[in-house]
Amino acid sequence: MIKIGLTGGIASGKSTVSAMIKNFGIPIIDADIISREVVEPGEEAYKQIVASFGSDILLENGQINRKKLGSIVFQDADQRIILNNIVHPQVRKSMLQKINFYEKKGEKAIVLDIPLLFEGKLTGWVDKKLLVYVDPKTQLERLINRDHSTEKQALDRIRSQMPLDEKKALADAIIDNNGSVDNTLQQLKAIFRQWHIF
Ligand SMILES: CC(C)(COP(=O)(O)OP(=O)(O)OC[C@H]1O[C@@H](n2cnc3c(N)ncnc32)[C@H](O)[C@@H]1O)[C@@H](O)C(=O)NCCC(=O)NCCS
Ligand SMILES: Nc1ncnc2c1ncn2[C@@H]1O[C@H](COP(=O)(O)OP(=O)(O)OP(=O)(O)O)[C@@H](O)[C@H]1O
Numbered sequence: 001m002i003k004i005g006l007t008g009g010i011a012s013g014k015s016t017v018s019a020m021i022k023n024f025g026i027p028i029i030d031a032d033i034i035s036r037e038v039v040e041p042g043e044e045a046y047k048q049i050v051a052s053f054g055s056d057i058l059l060e061n062g063q064i065n066r067k068k069l070g071s072i073v074f075q076d077a078d079q080r081i082i083l084n085n086i087v088h089p090q091v092r093k094s095m096l097q098k099i100n101f102y103e104k105k106g107e108k109a110i111v112l113d114i115p116l117l118f119e120g121k122l123t124g125w126v127d128k129k130l131l132v133y134v135d136p137k138t139q140l141e142r143l144i145n146r147d148h149s150t151e152k153q154a155l156d157r158i159r160s161q162m163p164l165d166e167k168k169a170l171a172d173a174i175i176d177n178n179g180s181v182d183n184t185l186q187q188l189k190a191i192f193r194q195w196h197i198f
Contacts (some may be wrong), residue, residue: 007117007128011143013177038090074156131171
């Protein structure tokens, strides 16, 4: 089974590309979705987050207030490390179980959508590293538009990650997502043909 790591920067277009891959019928394991599941009330990571950050970061229904927790951790690297150390081990555990499941099922290829593939040093898990790239200006514009955030909030998030230009040097293939969505689809198809996924 060939394992493709799909990565990028925040708002570079990973979800857009992963939706295309899903349409090809290739299974996706999405680290962002898993990172939401492992912090549901009652889960181990949930308890640790409340113990570390206090019940102030909870909504009235007991769920984690992601906006509030985000505003803490994207402004403060030390707090971010504390959160990462709680959430990432649980995300990894769940991802490994899912990889196993698809391996046993006899899938030819799967895609692991991991925003922090390089930062989290998970490159050893995958056979190919596929980067979705946008230039810094487009990234900032798309992030502000999508999340209705201020420029400061958007820049805090972007700066909490390895710069996209540095990630370029570490990838096996790069999709330039500055253009149209259709142009991105054509690039994706060409890469998958080259990698004999089709
Ligand atoms: C801080 C939290 C609560 C904010 O939640 P929110 O719903 O606003 O954002 P969401 O989870 O959808 O993440 C959006 C994007 O932010 C970026 N991002 C998220 N967490 C981090 C992080 N710790 N470091 C750098 N970038 C991050 C990723 O590009 C991600 O795709 C949440 O992101 C979180 O729990 N992060 C820690 C776990 C993590 O690292 N997740 C990302 C991949 S496993
Ligand atoms: N080629 C494109 N042209 C115009 N808009 C685009 C293009 N690709 C993506 N977008 C838009 O840019 C925003 C960010 O894209 P997307 O949500 O796919 O990024 P992401 O990398 O998955 O982000 P995150 O790291 O937050 O999960 C979205 O609003 C999306 O609709």
